[in-house]
Amino acid sequence: MESYPTQYVEHNLPLIALSGLGHDSGVSHSPNNPGFTQSPGASIKVDQPELPSSVGQAIRDEFYRYDGSTLAWNSTGNEARPGLVGFKFSNVGRNLVYPRRKAAPAPQATPDESSASPPLSNNAASHDLHSTLSPLSPTSPLFPDGLMTPTWMTKHQSDFPSVLLCFFEINADPSAASLQDNQLKNEITNLKTTLSKPGFRTRLAVVLVTDQSIDEVLAFEERLSTIRRATGLDPKNSFFVLSKPESSSELPKFVLDTLIALQPVCVDYYRDLTKHARRKKNRGYIPPPTGGTARGTSQSLSTHGWNARYDFKQGVFAEFRQEMDVAERHYASAIEELFNPEGVLESTPIWSSRWEEARQLADIIAIRLIRCQLWRSMTSGAAETWTSYKDRTRALVDVRGKGVQTYGYAAWESRWAEIMGQLINRSDVPAFNVSSGPQGAGQEEEDAFIPITIMAPPEKAYATTDRLPPYRLLHHAGYFYRLARRWAVERYQRTQAIPEDDRTPPNETPASRLADRTRAYDTYMVLPPHEELPATAPFNEKISMKVQELDSAARHEFESRRQYRMSARICLDQAKFLASEAKYDEASDVLLPIWHEMSWRREGWWDLAGEVIRDLYGAAQNAERLRLCAELRWEMLSHVFRDTFSNYQPEIKADDTTGTPISLDSQTRLAPVSVSFSFASDEGHVGDTISCQLTLSSRSIKGDLGISISTVSVLLGDGSSRLQLTHGEGDVAGPAQEPKMRDETSSASAKLQMTAAANLGLLPSQTKVYNFTVHLREVGELLVSGIRITAMLGSFTFEYTYSMPTDFNASQWWLAGGKDLIPRGIDRDESYAVHVLPKPPRVQLSLGDSEQQFFTSEEISLKLVVLNEENDSVQGTLRFEVPDDILTAIELQWEDDQDPSNDELSLYQTVDTIESYERREYRLTFKAPAEPINLPIMVAIDYSISDEPTSPVTKATTFNFKIIEPFATEYDLHPRLDNEPWPSFFSLPKSPDESSLSTGIRQKWSISTEITSHSISPLHIQKISLDIVQSNENIHCDVLSDTTPTEPLDPMISVKHHLPLFTRRHSLDDRRPSSLSLALSISWRRNLSSPLVTTTLPIPLLNIPPAEPRVLCTADPVVSAPSSSSADTSESQRSELQNTRRLTYTLENPSMHFLTFTLAMEASDQFAFSGPKMKNVSLTPLSRVSVEYRLMALNTEGTQEWENGPEVEGQQDVDAGAGLEKGSRGKWVYPVLRVTDSYFNKTLRVIDAGEGVKVDDRPAADGGGRGVGVWVPIS
Secondary structure (H helix, E strand, C coil), rough: CCHHHHHHHHCCEEEEEEECCCCCCCCCCCCCCCCCCCCEEEEEECCCCCHHHHHHHHHHHHHCCCCCCCCCCCCCCCCCCCCCEEEEEEECCCCEEEECCCCCCCCCCCCHHHHCCCCCCHHHHHCCCCCCCCCCCCCCCCCCCEEEEEEEHHHHHHHHCCEEEEEECCCCCCHHHHHHHHHHHHHHHHHHHHHCCCCCCCEECCCEEECCCCCCCCCCHHHHHHHHHHHHHCCCCEEEECCCCCCCCCHHHHHHHHHHHHHHHHHHHHHHHHHHHHHHCCCCCCCCCCCCCCCCCCCCCHHHHHHHHHHHHHHHHHHHHHHHHHHHHHHHHHHHHHHCCCHHHHHHHCCHHHHHHHHHHHHHHHHHHHHHHHHHCHHHHHHHHHHHHHCCCHHHHCCCCCCCCHHHHHHHHHHHHHHHHHHHHCCHHHHHHCCCCCCCCCCHHCCCCCCCCCEEECCHHHHHHHHCCHHHHHCCCHHHHHHHHHHHHHHHHHHHHHHHHHCCCHHHCCHHHHHHHHHHHHCCCCCCCCHHHCCCCCCHHHHHHHHHHHHHHHHHHHHHCCHHHHHHHHHHHHHHHHHHHCCCHHHHHHHHHHHHHHHHHHHHHEEEEEHHHHHHHHHHHHCCHHHHHHHHHHHHCCCCHHCCCCCCCCCCCCCCCCCCEEEEEECCCCEEEEEEECCCCCCEECEEEEEEEEEECCCCCCCCEEEEEEEEEEEECCCEEEEEECCCCCCCCEEEEEECCCCCCCCCCCCCCCEEEECCCCCCCCCCEEEEEEECCCCEEEEEEEEEEEEEEECEEEEEEEHHHHEEEECCEEEEECCEEEECCCCCCCCCEEEEEEECCCCCEECCCCCCCEEECCCCEEEEEEEEECCCCEEEEEEEECCHHHHHCCCCEEEECCCCCCCCCCCEEEEEEEEECCEEEEEEEEEEECCCCEEEEEEEEEECCEEEEEEEEEEEEEEEEEECCCCCCCEEEEEEEECCCCCCCHHCCCCCHHHCCCCCCCCEEEEEEEECHHHHCCCCEEEEEEEECCCCCCEEEEEEECCCCCCCCCCCHHHEEEEEEEEECCCCCCCCEEEEEEEEEEEEEECCCCCCCEEEEECCCEEEEECCCEEEEECEEECCCCCCCCCCCCCCHHHHHHEEEEEEEEECCCCCCEEEEEEEEECCCCEEECCEEEEEEEEEEEEEEEEEEEECCCCCCCCCCCCCCCCCCCCCCCCCCCCCCCEEEEEEECCEEEECCCCCCCCCCCCEEECCCECCCCHHHHHCCCEEEEECCCC
């Protein structure tokens, strides 16, 4: 925007004139229009003295802080107070001089001139005086058909203040108070009178500055009130008092409050000017010029010109008021008036200077219109306005001007694009603000997040439309600077295309050609051809500098948004432009940063990367930077550029720096050679050797590589260890080589240094592999940190380093196959790394006599065998790797080191010297847990080898022990008939002291236990017993003596045992059901010599039914046949005794009630019985009655042999089952005895309660459900 007058393009702010603050030479508001200076007009002089210099300077500086000239062109530009508009200030001292308002009247004509002139119109307006800047005044620069002049902008921005703010000092001296107050009243009244005259619109505001604080001088309040009333000033917006500041914050607060109060006054002033301009526009006619139309003038300003003039004025006044929406409407209307088919741009001849003035005014109005839209955040509207105006101007110049192919039009296009970029930056569009979050101390700049906004989102007015194309959205300023740069170069090229005859000075050009030159070239806001690019000058330095300025501006915008590719493209174009002007050093300096950090190289954009290298190489050659040429030549040999550099000569001249190697890195440079490295495996041990493969491949497709490799160094770890191959001409030149590595590691250093000689010569597109071995020395991760090759190119030595693992990571292992190489894939991601493990232990730990099974609660003793497979003798210590809680629970210890006098566990076992391949045995013991579990026990040995005593080695072995229970058990609870007599109802204990605590009736039970062995070998059971786990609160339990089996229990064989017990309730009145918590203890041995083990198996909770009446069925033992010698026994009697069985039904009444039961025995064809067929039985409380029957089988159907053998139920029933020997014949019969409660009519179930009887539990569908059966022998 520098090409246009500053008054036209700057943002208009309300002007406040400061009077009485002393002189200030730092702020100048002189008009920037040297072509026309307005004559002075009315002046306002103040006789009162100015404020003291120190006070005036402080107040003046504080007011200047609110000068809005540098604020951003948006509604939030004033950060001090967002609601406060910006101001401009003019320090006028004590004399304010206004420019002349009306032009001087036209000079009177002589009688001769009057008679020769035609008579004027009788219109009285022809003698009216107009403004000095009006097209109606003959002395105006706009007379008679001009539109606007920058002087009019200066008039309102610098000469005509909206408010005259006068400062007066008021003293506290009481002797001069009256005189001073009267003087102030008179002075202020005179100022008001002067400014109230017609033609003055400036508002008056007064500030009285006291020399002391108002709080200290009581008379100040009354004096100030008197002055205010006498002058008639409003204390809200025109009368202010500044007390002597007592702190540094009082003066800024006063200035801010004053400007807030004056803001509506300033807005009112410019609103009055707007009304005046609107009235002139709406009067409907154009007044005649002062004194009539002068002779020789072509025409007066048309109606469309006047409308454009008034619309422009109203838009400017709206900007003064900060009403940007109103200003936008007026500016849009002014542009339409100018481009109207009958407007100034269409009706004014193009050879006239007024046409260029109209074009300039149209540009200014368009700039202001776009600024208004950006002010209101109408980004898409601003982009549309910019494009629309450009298209209209292009059409105008193409139709009415001298065409769009001239350098003048190219200059306008460049200027118009640059202006848009400047407007975007000055408007500080929020969408384009580049903000970066706070960075930590260790955070890199590249890691900081910077949001990138290339295009501003459309405003609400465009939200309802379809998706807008990108060109209708506002882009950030960098794109407009880049466009401006392109048109600036186009301007330069068009200027250079002008024939040399048209670029000669006018005094050297024939008049005919000079006229043709004027008609051919558009010189709107540009120099004529002979000054734009003189024929004697090869370049235009001004245009060149402009192109570089636009390049720099565009680069700044793109780089601030991290659009580095666009920035690099701009640098590339800039370097091309500089090279075209033979500025090779500058072109090289521009391209060097791009070449160093070229993203196109990393991303594979080889065409663009090759273009950068080619241009930089050409500039370096012309600038004679030979070392730089050598660096570029190295990269140009890469195959990725194909034939881009095939025509370049490989010869590189030497300079004085050839002795210094050129160091390059794979991250910033390409290379004509690729390198990869791979270990044969990803894991190894200290002391072992591992195979490695280094691969060299030529990446050049040219006929001659042009380089010779002298060394290849593989850097390991931090780079202090290395493997180096040196070129040797006499070595094998095949594709696969096996160089012999020499270990040059010094004894004082542990860093690996190995070298070998190999043929490193490469032909174009050739691949060579080098296989060798490396001795692993240290534990840890051994990886390749980089590979460095040293090569010669011309006279320069290069050191090229492949620093990133991706540069040398191998995906194939090459095998020699005749003359060619055969690739084999590598199935790991990091071929350049190997994990080095400690030296593997060779001492073996094993169990010598491990049992096949381990049972719970068993004392386990195991033999541990230590076998030394090392080449030398070892010694060390055995230890356990078991958690402490498990270690204590199982009492794990070494048996050999166990000290009987020490209660602590022996956890360590000393291992004396064991010779190579010698065995040593140790024994460990532990107690198996009581619960089944998988128990892992880790045994470790820490030992050292005799020849390496300082290198300890650890070998750990885990032994898993599956601890299981030795037996599987099933339980069943059966009631039994207790032979103990019941207590009598008539002789119960009278008090608890006379008997035991348990006064209930004792009941007998039998727990049937079926035991199955889980062992794979016979177990010798020594004892089986019941243990009471937890006593019950309402029942007492007595367990009888243990059971001792006589035979060992074979594997997977089940044996049933009956364990009797007695229960007794604590009270006779207790009828609640109870439960028993018992456990089964089995003492057993693996063999007769092994230690005794007691296994406790929990029995599921046993429920004891409540004490209710019940019927128990028992059978007497089978009576043995009487001796045949007995003379008193007949044959029939002996047969009868042998074929019958006595059955007893016992009815128990444990309640405290008298009960009566009816007994009925059902007849059957299977047996005969003797006993009551039906009987009533009465039971007293706490009593029982037995009813006997003798049964005899009636037939032999279903006869079978007795196979169960005698079933013994404790020592008290040793005679049970007597006579029922194995093989005895008999059958089961099922008598049905119905026992019914006569009162409740409830039938009691008969319960089997002894040997020789059983309950048929089978389902009725299977023939079961027949009740209690009894075994009846049959002879």
